[in-house]
Amino acid sequence: MSTLVVGDGRVVPAPAARPAAHVIRDDEEAIAVARDVAARIADGAVERDRQDLFPATELDLYSDSGLWGITVPRAYGGADVSYGTVGHVIRLISAADSSIGQLTQNHLATVAVIRSTGTEAQKADLFAEILAGKRFGNAFSETGTRTVRDLKTRFVRDGRDVVVNGVKHYASGALAADLVQIVALDDEGRSWLAIADRAAPGLTVINDWAAFGQRGTGSGKVLVENVRVPERRVVAAWKAYLPETPTADSAISQFIQSAIDAGLAEAAIAETEHFVRTRARAWVDSAAERAGDDPYTIHALGELHVRLSAAKALLDVAGRAIDVAVEAPSPDSVAAAQIAVAESKILTTEIAIESTNRLFELAGTASTDRALGLDRFWRNARVHTLHDPVRWKYAIVGDYYLNGRRPPLHPWS
Structure with a gap:
């Protein structure tokens, strides 16, 4: 499967059996392991994108590391890390390769559903499988219906x-x-x-x-x-979406999407800075000798960093709100987590799109050389941020503060 070309239309067999995954024990280890995995999967990201290769080898490295089991509760042998740590892990992986970061999203969302609505027997069964390294794959969305919530299955x-x-x-x-x-x-x-x-x-x-x-x-x-x-x-x-007994599941699903976009933005800004330092030229009307000394470029990168810092800060706030809602779920705590995630999602979406677009403005024409693969950041940000419209995030935030209405309970809110 390591040489599978994405989009070739083939029926794909199930993956071969793999050795048991490592079991991560705490938040500190999770972040350290994520840094190591991110550094290793970043190699080859441009080539995988250029050739439409599915990252099977890199995915095995990622799941075998134990990072797919970090939200399993301690009572079942997991690390039960904070959602602040989850956000940090997903940011690191997504900065290296946002496709690989996204592959975790539905898996971790499913772990949350099992935790909140599964029976004790289901938890014991499935959490053991997850800690052993088993990966979940999504079969949710359908096409041809009025909305994404309307299912025929x-x-x-x-x-x-x-x-x-x-x-x-x-x-x-x-x-x-x-x-x-x-x-x-x-x-x-x-x-x-x-x-x-x-x-x-x-x-x-x-x-x-x-x-x-x-x-x-x-x-x-x-x-x-x-x-x-x-x-x-x-x-x-x-059962996760009952108004009288809601869970944090909807916030968790959206939180992971937000972390992917934050990682994308971080990577795009880093690539922009590297290109400006090493290849870009100062503009003809600038007195600067180097592009990096152009005051307009300095201002633009400063602005991007401020917005990224704000997005990351709100991601951390959202993680803490989710932790509260997981520990003590109630209509109020779940709504607070949803609103915190919505605010985070707004900023991470906007900085992902803006930073990946401005990469080319600040780096210049040379950065559009297809051999560099820098267009993957914009393409990935544009596609990933289509999961749910930010205009509706603004709406539920405004309605919450102005009219006291809680967000709807579903996986996109």
């Missing part, structure tokens, strides 16, 4: 199994997953996670992701045709 119970049917798109991580969490509705219209083995009969992953950014996510199509899933692995995700 259904399941019916049959003995000790459920049987699931549907077609999924934008299935980030499913290509290289060990377990695929299929979002399906019961006969009452409630959403569940039917967690199928990647090699389950009837579950077909098609490599047809054709977007111009985030190519390495391989977010293709999943056909679900009479897939049988043991009922013990069907998790009541709908």
Whole structure:
């Protein structure tokens, strides 16, 4: 799979078995491991993007490191790190390769759902699998419906199994997953996670992701045709979004997206500075000898850093709010976490798009050479930030403060 070309339309087999993952013990170790992994996966990022290669080897390195298990509760053997640490880890990985950072998103969101709505037996079963290094891959979104929340995928119970049917798109991580969490509705219209083995009969992953950014996510199509899933692995995700007993799951899902964008922005700004220092020329009307001494360039980079610092600070604030909501979930604590994440998401989205765009303005025409691959930052930021519209983030923040209305409870809020 290391040479898989994303978007070639092939049916992709399940990944081979891997050795058990390392188990990370605390926040400090998680950040240290993330720094090491990020440094190693950054090599080859340009070439992978240029050739549309799926980062299978790098993904194995990432998940084998134990970073995919850091939110497993301590009672089940995990580190249960703070969400501030989660944000830091995702930023580091996404700065190295934002596609690889995104591959973690649905996995960690699923860990949160299991924690909040899974039975004790499901937690013991699935958390052990996660700590051993098993990866979740997403089978959630569909196309052709009125909104992203409208799903056609259904399941019916049959003995000790459920049987699931549907077609999924934008299935980030499913290509290289060990377990695929299929979002399906019961006969009452409630959403569940039917967690199928990647090699389950009837579950077909098609490599047809054709977007111009985030190519390495391989977010293709999943056909679900009479897939049988043991009922013990069907998790009541709908319980996470009950108004009277909400959980932090919606905030967690959006928080990880925000951290990916912050990492993208950090990387773009670093690349801009490197290019300005080493290759860019001062403008003809400037008295400066070096591009790095141009006052307008200095001002522009200062502005980008201020906005990035604000975005990272709000990401940390959001992480702390999530920790409170996980520890003591209530309508008020969950709403506070959602609002903190929305504020963070606004700034990380805007700085990701602005920094990746201004890279070329400040670096100049030479930076557009395709051999450099610098366009990947803008393409990745533009595609990834389409997960949910920032205009709606502004709306829920304003409505919360002005009218006291809590945000809606779903994975995009």
